[in-house]
Structures are given as structure tokens and as C-alpha cells.
Amino acid sequence: MAVQPVRTPAASGPATGGTGGSTKAIRFAVAIASGKGGVGKSTFAVNLACAMSQVLSAQGRVGKVGLLDCDIYGPSVPLMIGAHGRPEVEGESLIPLEAHGVKVMSMGFLVDDNTPVVWRGPMIMKTIQQFVQNVKWGELDILLIDLPPGTGDAQLSLVQTLPLDGAVIVTTPQPAATQVARKGALMFQKVNVPLLGIAENMSWFLDPSGEKHALFGEGGGARTAESLGTVLLGQVPLVPEIRAGGDTGVPLVVSSAQNPASEVFRNIAETILHTLQKKTSTS
Template identity: 45%
Template sequence: MPSTSIQPLTTERILQALSLVEDPEIHRPITELGMVGNLTIDTDNRVTVEIRLTVAACPLRDRISREVRDAVLDIPGAAAITVEFGVMTEEQRTTLRKKVRGDEPTIPFAQPGSLTRVYCVISGKGGVGKSSVTVNLAAAMADRGLRVGILDADIHGHSIPAMLGLAARPTQVDRMLMPPTANGVKVISIGMFVEGNEPVVWRGPMLHRALQQFLADVYWGDLDILLVDLPPGTGDIAISLAQLLPTAELVVVTTPQQTAARIAERAGAVAAQTGQRVVGVVENMSWFDAPDGARLALFGTGGGAMVAERLTEILGASCPLLGQIPFDPAVCTTGDLGTPIVQADPNANAANAFRAIAMSLARRPRDIVGLRLAVAPG
């Protein structure tokens, strides 16, 4: 009977095993990112490996340690492993950042060839549930396996981190920010950089610079969809986003109320001046499903359809009503607790409406405007 022999445990075999371990934030092998430091094997095949973290207080060190241990102990012949942690030097962090993002920061979503669909969620006025729509659409998309990010561009009225139960701050690697994740969604917000409920008192140039940094200095990875939660109205931030992300598409949120709809129409009509495309309209708080089965129009009727019809006329392109979301107090309650209703109560009527809109947006083909097509002259 032929004998089987175990290959000797070598540094090369260990590094090969560690190449299957990815950094949880960057999603690239830790061997490729220079995170593996000193590695020793003693005579009893006990392994000691140093993992260089980007920062000492890395929130994911336990996960990295567990995955490194599992990878090494899966090697036949490995008896034990000790994982030691170090911290990258400034030079090593700079090398990592250049490897991931290149020498100069750019806005990846504005580059020709970007496959990320960018939707700016806008409204004409506050109080229509724009941010609730944003977080629930994002969570619904993430639940379907899409890679989703939210840029909270409502600098003065930031609310996205709280609505996703996110208390973590971004990790800084050299000049690159790693956005924290909540409910399967990557998030960046000015709320992560202020203490408590401190107000942000900024004017146009500072707002533009903040948005530029959130887009260029944040490592978003390969997103399928980026949702941008804009402040109400048509001010500085809406103009800056149009300049920074000219191919982003707009989703207009309104309520059934006629007055709110007329204001939402103005917000969507800005696309005629910026050259952006309005994907469609979402009508929020459309009705209330009473316990006795009655459907009550608490905020009027027809606002969403009116905005869709008017924007189609103004812009000269189809601007459909993407969906109507019933009024449900649980949307606010679950949001205050940090969990979108699509995850807290997936069978609720409002959750089903959010999911339907999210999937219609996710299935839309990427607009070819701004893409470099592989077409060669004949």
C-alpha cells in the first residue's frame, strides 16, 4: 500500500494559505497589501505570524485574527499558530494607499468606465421622508447581495448614521478613509466627524470641499450602487454634486400633498440645467392602511403622479412614478432604533414597497453616457 507523506511546512505554503485571507474593509489579500510581517516556524511546526494593522485600534482585528488562524491551521502538518499584531509605519500605509487608490485621489464614480450606478435622492422640501427612503432602498439592495454605499450629503441635516445604528467612525489609512459598514451598507457622513449633536456651520466652498473628499478620499471599493442623500432644495450641495458626479441620476421623493409635489417638481427640474437624468419619482406616505382594512389618504392624493407627469414634460424624457410607499409609523420607529424597516419587519407593506422600488432601480441598465466604449474603427 503506497505511503502518503505530508509536505514539509514552509514559509511559502503559509503565505499561499494567507493569500486567501482578505482585509475585511479593502477586500484584497492581506499578503498583497503588505499586512503580513515576520513569520516563523519552530521545530514542532508551531507557527508565529505578525499581522500589520493599518491602525492600532483596528475594529476588525478579531476577525482578521480568526481568519488567519483558520487559514494556517487548515494546512496539513501545522500544529499551532500564534498571531501577533503590529502597526504599519507611515511609509507602509502610504504604500498601501497608493496600491489601492494610486498616487492622486480621483472620484472613481466620475471616471469613464465606472460601472457603479449613482442615484442622488432629492426632494424639494424637508419632512417628506427622503432619508428614510434612502436607507431602506440601500438596505433592500444589500439584502439582495448588491454592494451598496450611501454618501450622506445632507451636511447640515445629517441623519443616515443614526438611522442605520452606526456609531463607528471611518478608519484613516494615510490620506484614505475606510467607510464603516452597517446593515450591509457602506456609509460616510459628516456626522461621523462631529461630537454629539454639534451643528455644522459651513458655507458653499467648504461644503463643496467636503463632498469632494467624501467622493475622492474614501475607499468605496467596487460598488454596484451608490446612493447620495441630498439635502432638500436646490442649493449649493445639489450644484456641487452635479459638477462632481455629472452622470449621476436623480430620484425625486415627494408626498401625495399637492403643495409638496409642486416643490418637488422644482427640485427635479434642476436636471434641465445640470444635464442630469431624473430616473423617476417616489411617492412616500401615500396612504395609511387602517386596522379595519380601510385605506386612508392622510396627506392627499396624486402628488407623485403629478410630479412624474410634469417632469416628463419639462425634461422631454420619461420620468415614471417608481412606486408608492404607504405611511407606517414603524418606518420612523425602526429608523430611530437604527434598523431599516425592510430588515426590522420585512413583511410590512411599506417594506414590500421599498423592496419593489429598490429592485426596479437595481435592474436598470447602466446609462452609457460618460462610459468609454470598446469600439474600434473599421
């Protein structure tokens, strides 16, 4: 299959943070990473993508957000955003599906739900590269990329395949998660991808009486951000409706826009878009 890159490094600058250039089909590409699995990275990516779509449509722009699920081992984005089916093929390119105003592409659309994918060594990178380079996104304001957990070769090569404008690190507050998140952040710094900030997830649980319980400790996100010289983008509480949204394909920001946790996602969406737009206008 011929490879037709969406954004070749030559067209948009090296993978070390492509910016500027109003002719780019994808204005900004941002990786959502974590280091550790199970911290809510995919949940965060899905809600953030929908929140960005809401923020952009409030500004009069519709259908300009893309979400690329690169978790080849456990693609959970299709279930979480409620996008199902086989993508259409146009020439050599895959056409993304659409859900809640977000264009979605996932390895989950291409493999059978019941067949575990066994990836070996070099095959992994070659397949991922071909996969990410052959999606026909059309014009996008922003593409979010849900990376697989970890900081190994697969993540590093992926980061080098897609020219990125920034990375957001998702972590829960406890040291067992923040220590691995730090490693993930350092990987991006090593390849000159700017850190846009830390998003803390499962920061607290609000019981029915209104009392806050910091189940996974407190301050981990802020400390991690400070030690990396970046900002804490926001704190997402542990909310049963967020879990339910992930299992029914209607993310919380779509089903309950007024929920305080939805507001957190929208604020983070606005901050990231603002930061990226400001960078472009000053570079």
C-alpha cells in the same frame, strides 16, 4: 489633504451622467433628492439601500451597495441605519462603516453630535467636495447619495462633483411638496442627469380596521412624474414601524421584510437596478 477622487470626471465621463465602462469601481451612482425637507428622503434612501443589498445578495452579490449621506446640516443616516463610530483613515482616504450589508459614509461620523456645524459660503462646497472625493468605497454595484434638501448652490455643485447615472426624487403627495420636488427634478435635467423616477412617500395611512386614509392628498406623485416625463416608481405608505425603524437603526426592510411597505422598497430597488443595467447594456 491631497484629493484622490473616487471617480474623476476624466475617468468616468462628465458629471452629465457617467455610464458604461466595466472597469469603474462604482458601477452606478444615484442621487436621492427631494427639494423639500421632512418628506422622508433619508428614510427612503436608507430603506432603499438595504433593499438593494437584499436584491443583490439574492442574485449572489454581497456588500456591493454604498450609501453616502451628504446632508451636512442634519446627517440622519447614521442613526437611521444604525452605523456608529469613527471611520478608519487609510492614507488620505476614509473607510466607510458597514450596516445591514450597506457601506455607509456620513458627515455625521466626523462631527460631534452636540456641536452644530456652521458652514459659510465657499467653505461648504470645498469641504463637501473633499469629503465625497476621499471615501474608499472599493467596488460597488451602486452608490446612493442622500442629498441635503433644497435646490441651491450646494446641491448643484455636489451634483457636478459626483458623476451621476441618475436621480430619484422623493415627495409626499400634497402640492406644497410636489411643487418643490419639481424644481429639484428640473435641476437634474438642467445638468443632464437622467431622472429615474418619482417615489411618493407617506401616500396613505392604513388604520387598524384596514381603512386607507390619504392624509396628504392623492395622486401628487403620479401627476409630478407625468409632468416631468418620468415614471412613478412606487408609493410608500405612512407606517409607524418605518418611523420606529429610523429611530432604532434597523430599517423596516430589515426588521420586517414581509411588511407590504418593505415590498414597495424592494420593488423600487429592482426597478432602479433593472433600468440602470438595461441602460448600460444598450449604450
